[in-house]
Amino acid sequence: MRRISAATPNEKPLSTTAAQILDAAETLIQTRSYSAFSYQDIADELGIRKASIHYHFATKADLGVAVVDRYAERFGSALAALGQDQSRSSAQLLDFYCEPYLQFAQTSDRVCLCGALAAETMALPPQIRERVAGFFEDHQAWLAGILERGAQRGEFTLRASATKTARMFFGALQGALLVKRTTGDMTQLKDVVTALKSQLAADRGGKASGVKGLRKARKN
Numbered sequence: 001m002r003r004i005s006a007a008t009p010n011e012k013p014l015s016t017t018a019a020q021i022l023d024a025a026e027t028l029i030q031t032r033s034y035s036a037f038s039y040q041d042i043a044d045e046l047g048i049r050k051a052s053i054h055y056h057f058a059t060k061a062d063l064g065v066a067v068v069d070r071y072a073e074r075f076g077s078a079l080a081a082l083g084q085d086q087s088r089s090s091a092q093l094l095d096f097y098c099e100p101y102l103q104f105a106q107t108s109d110r111v112c113l114c115g116a117l118a119a120e121t122m123a124l125p126p127q128i129r130e131r132v133a134g135f136f137e138d139h140q141a142w143l144a145g146i147l148e149r150g151a152q153r154g155e156f157t158l159r160a161s162a163t164k165t166a167r168m169f170f171g172a173l174q175g176a177l178l179v180k181r182t183t184g185d186m187t188q189l190k191d192v193v194t195a196l197k198s199q200l201a202a203d204r205g206g207k208a209s210g211v212k213g214l215r216k217a218r219k220n
Contacts, residue, residue: 018056020046025067030110034064035123061125068131071113072138075100079142090150091197094169097143098193101173105180105189115174140166147200156200169196 014022024045028037039050039060057063082093104110114135121129143166150156158165176192 015056017046017048017052021053021056021063022067022070025063026071026113027110029064029067030104030113030116033120034117034128035120061127064125064128065131068113068117068128068135072131072135075135076138079139083142083145090146090153090155091200093146094143094150094197094200097146098173101177101189102193104177105186108184109181111177111181112174115177118174119178136170140170143169150200155202157202159199165200172196 021042024042025037028041039053042048042053043050053063057066079097082088082096085093101112104112114132117124117128117132118136121132124132140163144162147156147158147165147169148162151158151162160168172192173189173196176189180186180188
């Protein structure tokens with residue numbers, strides 16, 4: 001399983017136009033889907049010619065790869081730094097992780113970029129599909145690390161292994177965000193976040209109970 005690490009800065013900084021193209025494509029994927037937008041949509045939004053887009057990204061697959069790579073790098077850099085910060089509680093780190101989902105939920109139609117792409121996996125070019133899978137694996141691994149640390153510190157009581165709990169946490173957030181977009185009900189996501197946190201609440205026994213719960217969870 002892959003692990004999130006600090007991203008290596010791009011060797012060549014993006015031009016203003018290339019960055020604007022990536023911004024537009026990211027939003028279009030999040031609100032429509034990869035299959036439902038075209039270079040013409042981006043050209044119309046930015047007031048440029050399609051040839052200008054092809055100059056920076058020869059094919060739509062190239063553009064999709066660049067969008068996902070930038071999105072994953074943005075998340076990865078932040079999560080890698082947070083994971084190394086021993087001064088923050090594990091609960092604070094989970095709050096930080098949930099924040100982008102809550103921000104997306106405040107919009108009318110945006111969801112996680114990779115969550116949107118996953119909904120049309122079979123229609124994606126292989127190189128994009130691979131990157132979406134890697135994003136999911138990285139985030140689940142990061143969550144598992146935070147959950148295990150929280151259990152060791154007595155902050156959480158895990159009723160299943162950290163890996164299984166991380167998969168539940170990640171899947172619930174992604175799913176709730178899609179349900180919220182469909183229903184328009186912000187409480188869909190807020191209630192899921194609250195319920196997830198309550199599942200992790202440490203027993204009154206404190207650290208000893210957390211470690212005991214972790215040992216038990218590792219067997220499950």
